[in-house]
Amino acid sequence: MTALTVLSALETATGLNADVERTLDLIGVFAFGLSGGLLAVRKSYELVGVVALATVTALGGGVTRDLILGATPPVAFENLWYLVVPLIAAALVFVGHEQIDRRLHRSVMLFDAAGLGLFCVTGAVKAAAFGVSAVGAVLIGVISAVGGGIIRDVLADEQPSIFRPESTLYAIPAAVGATATAVTWNNDWYSGTIAIVTAIGVFALRVAAMHFDWRAPRPVSRSS
Amino acid sequence: MTALTVLSALETATGLNADVERTLDLIGVFAFGLSGGLLAVRKSYELVGVVALATVTALGGGVTRDLILGATPPVAFENLWYLVVPLIAAALVFVGHEQIDRRLHRSVMLFDAAGLGLFCVTGAVKAAAFGVSAVGAVLIGVISAVGGGIIRDVLADEQPSIFRPESTLYAIPAAVGATATAVTWNNDWYSGTIAIVTAIGVFALRVAAMHFDWRAPRPVSRSS
């Protein structure tokens, strides 16, 4: 409540709205970069593999979103931070992957969940701002959030984790967040504060799904 | 003959041309959605996997076509039917996959062949209407027809069926149909009737290839 008031005041006073979104977006880029780099280490890749997989995972969802929207060249090719942040993530993994994997595993999962929460919101907002229909905006929000991870797994010749039954709920929190964003946008309720609240909600839903091992329903089957 | 006359009359009388193409297009989307959903079931995916693979298979070829043409955002993100139809296919697979797999296997293959026939035509037409050269239109027609299936197999970590020797002719009928479409378009013979006839021809060629187990030639080899 107080936090929301402060945030609203900050937005009004400083016009920081875009900067808040950009900052949180880059946190998501950083988290996804770590996850890509760590998978590269697990696959015994060397420097090029670590940098490439970290960068592709960090930027893949946003680049796909921008290509679908026709917003070319994608922001990742124009704004230097979108290249620097994945490189920092790759460097951290390259030097300190043993520490990250052992002690920071939980932090990485939390960052990943934060990225998921934010990308589904910023993806849906960007799509809506481009005049895409509400349903299209939801779809683009989900693609932004899960695209980087899918590209990471395909390039590393792994089954995409989004499809694995044991991966717990991943796409569903993103779909909920993107839907909430599209609905608030279309009713003129959207604001930076709403964006943060929605991202936090998706983050919480994702963390709860991991903690309680929630699973999506399986296809109806008579025999099992 | 009578059917063609009726169709031509319908086109002239009602301007239904676009609606006929759209309807047949959505039948193709539905068929590809079923094939994606069924592969997800075979891979033991849960709800998210079934919905995601059905949607991606159904829409992948058309979205790729639109991105190549610069027709952004792709029609699949703007027209609600392109999202509703794959979801219906996914729901049918989710609830009734045992019935579909056992009793409707032939129907699915026939729907898939129908989708192949139609997507190669509508893809080539859309490309030609965007002013792409005849050869480019053929290529885009083929990509529209086979793209969804390739994306389906890559995401499911399978060897794309288009490459498997035992998959019988798949891309060749699509290339024939796209070529026929581009040629008729460039000579101003194209019409909705021609489109339907071409799609039916591709469909028949594909079904015949499956029935008689026709194979494409293999690389020249002295030893075997």
Next chain:
Amino acid sequence: MTALTVLSALETATGLNADVERTLDLIGVFAFGLSGGLLAVRKSYELVGVVALATVTALGGGVTRDLILGATPPVAFENLWYLVVPLIAAALVFVGHEQIDRRLHRSVMLFDAAGLGLFCVTGAVKAAAFGVSAVGAVLIGVISAVGGGIIRDVLADEQPSIFRPESTLYAIPAAVGATATAVTWNNDWYSGTIAIVTAIGVFALRVAAMHFDWRAPRPVSRSS
């Protein structure tokens, strides 16, 4: 030195600049087409697989570059040579793969290195000409150079060779070449001659990496 003088004179006298780039670009397309076709033979694909994999490998990097730049439809769908050259490569592989694999293996690797050198330059130049930032142009140059090979390996259900430790330096020479190109472009030193010199430099670096089995550094590890 003499060669450079001749080239410069040629450029000035004939305005052949674009033609030189186009010709070298198509040599790269041809080389990548051979590599794709040969992988298809190794995977026991038939005609469709050989043609498809040769074409996708030859054109994948350039199409990705053009989609990122919003240069739609990509040049590969407009200029007939970009379709004819991969088909020639596919036909050569289809008929003569045993000769190519045995006697021409070295030639293929050299052509591939030439393609790498040229695509990183032409990709970066095209990006810079579209007004992309220098860093973005470097990234797009690298993607142009390595994109076709990655798509080839993903479609063939192989681990992308760019990630394999034993593949020796591949992306790094491309990054060096793209950087050199972006720097010369932004300082108005760029010319067709510079392009050729840079491409030759990347080619030499790649060949040296293969010959001396240079490897990229591996992630820091205490235990091994």
